[in-house]
Amino acid sequence: xxxxxxxxxxxxxxxxLALAAGCGGDDDDDEAAGTTAATTEGGDEATGGxxxxxxxxxxxxxxxxxVSDGESIRAITQIFETLVAxxxxxxxxxxxxxxxxxxxxxxxxxxxxIREGVTFHDGEPLDAEAVCFNFDRWYNFSGPxxxxxxxxxxxVVFGGFATYDKKSGAPEDSLYKSCEATxxxxxVLTLTKPSATFIPALSQxxxxxxxxxxxxxxxxxKGTVDEDGVFSPSGTFGTEHPIGTGPFKFVSWxxxxxxxxxxxxxxxxDKATIDELIIRPISDNAARLQALxxxxxxxxxxxxxxxxxxxxxDSSLQIIDRPAFNVAYVGFNIALPPTDxxxxxxxxxxxxxxxxxxxxxYSGRAEVATQFMPPEVLGYADDxxxxxxxxxxxKQILTxxxxxxxxxxxxxxxxxxxxxxxxDPKRNFEAFAASLN
Numbered sequence: 001x002x003x004x005x006x007x008x009x010x011x012x013x014x015x016x017l018a019l020a021a022g023c024g025g026d027d028d029d030d031e032a033a034g035t036t037a038a039t040t041e042g043g044d045e046a047t048g049g050x051x052x053x054x055x056x057x058x059x060x061x062x063x064x065x066x067v068s069d070g071e072s073i074r075a076i077t078q079i080f081e082t083l084v085a086x087x088x089x090x091x092x093x094x095x096x097x098x099x100x101x102x103x104x105x106x107x108x109x110x111x112x113x114i115r116e117g118v119t120f121h122d123g124e125p126l127d128a129e130a131v132c133f134n135f136d137r138w139y140n141f142s143g144p145x146x147x148x149x150x151x152x153x154x155x156v157v158f159g160g161f162a163t164y165d166k167k168s169g170a171p172e173d174s175l176y177k178s179c180e181a182t183x184x185x186x187x188v189l190t191l192t193k194p195s196a197t198f199i200p201a202l203s204q205x206x207x208x209x210x211x212x213x214x215x216x217x218x219x220x221x222k223g224t225v226d227e228d229g230v231f232s233p234s235g236t237f238g239t240e241h242p243i244g245t246g247p248f249k250f251v252s253w254x255x256x257x258x259x260x261x262x263x264x265x266x267x268x269x270d271k272a273t274i275d276e277l278i279i280r281p282i283s284d285n286a287a288r289l290q291a292l293x294x295x296x297x298x299x300x301x302x303x304x305x306x307x308x309x310x311x312x313x314d315s316s317l318q319i320i321d322r323p324a325f326n327v328a329y330v331g332f333n334i335a336l337p338p339t340d341x342x343x344x345x346x347x348x349x350x351x352x353x354x355x356x357x358x359x360x361x362y363s364g365r366a367e368v369a370t371q372f373m374p375p376e377v378l379g380y381a382d383d384x385x386x387x388x389x390x391x392x393x394x395k396q397i398l399t400x401x402x403x404x405x406x407x408x409x410x411x412x413x414x415x416x417x418x419x420x421x422x423x424d425p426k427r428n429f430e431a432f433a434a435s436l437n
Contacts, residue, residue: 050276054300058281062242064208066231068152080208080244091378107194114185120211121249128181133212135179146170149229153206214243308363323376343401349387351394
């Protein structure tokens with residue numbers, strides 16, 4: 001259902017998400033921007049025991065190549081790893097399962113040195129052949145797995161597939177050409193053309209390296225894809241045998257109840273400081289907060305802005321801020337009047353008090369955006385023109401352009417959908433309308 005309003009609006013705000021968690025924290029004064037977390041205050045770093053964490057929903061399937069939703073990716077990150085990682089808090093690529101990499105002169109051939117001494121949770125060694133097996137698996141997806149939603153990240157980064165299915169809607173051309181294991185720990189990836197985003201893209205969980213033996217034995221690619229691009233496996237790799245190299249390994253998954261992971265004691269890096277991680281789906285945000293307050297869970301993500309004051313008022317809880325990742329915006333249909341006129345769009349840019357939106361709806365844990373890229377994301381530019389809040393200037397722009405005030409715009413917003421960074425669209429948009437009036 002959508003509700004119609006007549007008013008002028010432009011919104012571009014870097015929004016906050018939040019994490020509430022019942023685990024130890026410190027009193028560092030981190031900058032409040034972006035995603036936040038609330039934790040119960042604790043002492044020294046926890047060791048052993050079980051951490052129960054609540055997400056907003058169940059994962060779809062525990063296979064990074066076949067999902068794009070946050071709940072799946074959160075769990076997959078604990079079980080699997082990628083060749084390239086990101087330095088915490090930044091978008092700077094750092095070694096992951098690959099210790100190093102280098103390109104040829106034209107950037108089409110990349111040589112990766114695969115970390116030695118790494119094993120999958122099934123005991124199989126990580127080597128260059130395992131890496132190439134994964135890349136060739138993704139490249140050879142066929143039929144319904146070429147659905148643009150089912151293999152979203154592969155198609156965004158690499159494009160097409162080895163065998164092109166015209167019915168799939170997938171792109172025909174691929175950035176990926178081949179992968180060759182030139183020795184046990186050296187994988188050479190060849191691209192069809194240079195790509196500036198190739199290395200940072202490999203940090204996406206869609207390119208998690210899985211055990212080739214498990215992928216084959218448990219029929220990872222068997223299943224169906226519905227009209228929304230959601231993969232439903234008939235094999236058991238992504239539901240009962242997701243085997244990677246990460247700090248936690250799979251124990252069990254009871255749909256709509258809990259996903260249980262345990263520490264992988266043979267992990268190559270810094271081992272987890274807890275024995276067990278349980279991820280539970282609790283769809284209602286108020287219920288997640290209540291579960292945290294009662295000790296039923298020790299953490300949850302996606303804290304809604306209106307709950308931040310409650311959490312901050314509880315000395316046993318802590319909000320943890322992370323860099324902004326979501327951008328809230330309203331788009332114009334520039335094919336229809338009056339927003340087909342650039343002067344109208346410019347007036348709107350000056351007519352909306354976006355700082356008030358940040359202060360009133362995001363508890364100050366956001367910032368006015370100047371572009372679609374959040375500050376911590378690759379591609380953010382510091383020199384983008386900005387439009388200060390100036391209602392009188394907005395009116396003058398419209399008058400000079402020959403408009404009689406007020407100027408009305410038919411505006412649509414959803415009433416049956418909410419997001420943690422905009423839990424009550426109607427309330428938000430009513431405030432925006434008041435600002436523009």
